[in-house]
Structure formats: C-alpha cells, structure tokens
Amino acid sequence: MEITFIDETNAVSNDKVADIESLLQFAADYLKLPEETEMSVTFMDNAAIQVINRTYRGKDAPTDVISFAMEEEGEDELPIIFDEEDDFDLEMPRTLGDIMISTERAQEQAQEYGHSYDRELGFLALHGFLHINGYDHMTPEDEKEMFGLQKEILDAYGLER
Numbered sequence: 379m380e381i382t383f384i385d386e387t388n389a390v391s392n393d394k395v396a397d398i399e400s401l402l403q404f405a406a407d408y409l410k411l412p413e414e415t416e417m418s419v420t421f422m423d424n425a426a427i428q429v430i431n432r433t434y435r436g437k438d439a440p441t442d443v444i445s446f447a448m449e450e451e452g453e454d455e456l457p458i459i460f461d462e463e464d465d466f467d468l469e470m471p472r473t474l475g476d477i478m479i480s481t482e483r484a485q486e487q488a489q490e491y492g493h494s495y496d497r498e499l500g501f502l503a504l505h506g507f508l509h510i511n512g513y514d515h516m517t518p519e520d521e522k523e524m525f526g527l528q529k530e531i532l533d534a535y536g537l538e539r
Contacts, residue, residue, distance in 0.1 A: 379406040380471070382418040387481050390421045397496060398503045404535050405507055417474040417510060419503060427480040442483040443502040445509035448475040477506035493539045500537045504528060 381402055383395050398419065406415060424440035432438045434446075449472075479502050488498040508524055515521035532538065 379403055379411060379413065379415045379417065382416075384418065384420040386420060386422045386426060389481060394496065394499065398499060401500050401535055401537065402503060402507055405504055405531050408531050408534065409511060411474075411511075412472055414471040415474060416471045417507075418476045419506075420476065420478045421481050422478055424480050424482040427478055427483070430478060440480055440483055442480055442487060443506045444478045445506040446476045446478075447510040447512070448473045449510075449512070474507075475510035477503065477510065479503060479506065491539075497537055497539060501528075501532065504531060 379402070381399055383399070385395070402417075402419075427444060428438065428440040430444055431441045434444070435441075479499065481499070484498045484502055485495055488495045491498070505528060508528060513520070513524040513527065515524050
C-alpha cells in the first residue's frame with residue numbers, strides 16, 4: 379500500500395512516521411487490501427483540525443482524528459461506474475482516502491488514558507484507517523464490529539495499552 383504522509387506540525391519524527399506506516403501496512407494486509415491501494419495521513423495541530431471539524435462536521439472544536447473516505451458517495455454525488463466490457467484496461471489504484479490526526483489531541487489523550495503517545499497515535503491512525511475502509515460506529519452493532527476489529531488488529535500487531 380502506498381501511504382503519503384504530510385506533517386504540518388514539523389514535530390512528528392521519521393521514526394514515528396515509520397511506526398505508523400508499519401501499523402497501517404499490517405492493517406492493510408490484515409484486511410487483505412490490494413497492494414496498489416493508496417491513502418494519505420496528515421498530522422496537524424488542534425487549530426487546523428478544528429477548522430476541518432467545523433467546516434465538514436459542523437462541530438467548532440478540535441478533535442483527535444477525521445477521515446475522508448474516497449469510496450463513500452456524498453450527498454448529490456453520482457457514483458463512477460466503469461463498464462467492464464470496455465476494450466481498454468484501466469489499472470487504477472484503489473484510493474481509500476485521507477486521515478487527519480491532531481498530534482496535540484493525541485498527546486492530551488495519551489495523558490488522559492495513561493498510555494504512551496506512540497500508542498495513541500497508532501490507535502488514532504488505525505481508527506481513521508478503518509473509517510476509510512467503510513467501518514463506522516453509528517449504531518451499537520457497527521460499533522461492536524469496528525471496535526472489535528480495531529482491538530484485534532492492535533493486539534495482533536502488538537500495540538497494547
């Protein structure tokens with residue numbers, strides 16, 4: 379899987395980026411995603427994520443992680459459908475979407491929950507990753523499925539509290 383990392387904070391070390399990439403690659407393998415899958419992860423501060431949260435979710439407060447899935451249809455959007463009978467072969471990578479993580483919120487939550495910043499950053503990245511793969515926690519059933527899978531992947535990877 380190809381992951382583009384953007385660090386707007388200039389505070390995330392190359393080692394931390396490598397750790398997040400390793401976890402997300404593991405999760406992609408766990409979900410059996412095609413190798414040519416693409417996505418991005420952007421690290422930002424509370425002020426930047428608050429603007430996104432306000433603009434796209436109508437919540438004027440910083441949050442820990444926001445995901446934008448490319449495969450979800452928004453309101454008034456038409457699906458893109460390719461005719462399988464066409465004579466040309468389209469080899470387009472699967473683009474999952476974008477994850478934005480507030481490193482400030484990650485730091486705050488790591489202290490609140492009594493675990494490491496690395497664990498919180500990994501948790502948030504995986505949480506966003508599951509969202510851009512179609513998982514959600516809007517209903518109790520969906521929450522049970524998503525959080526169960528999240529724990530399963532974190533445990534298999536070895537990133538525990």
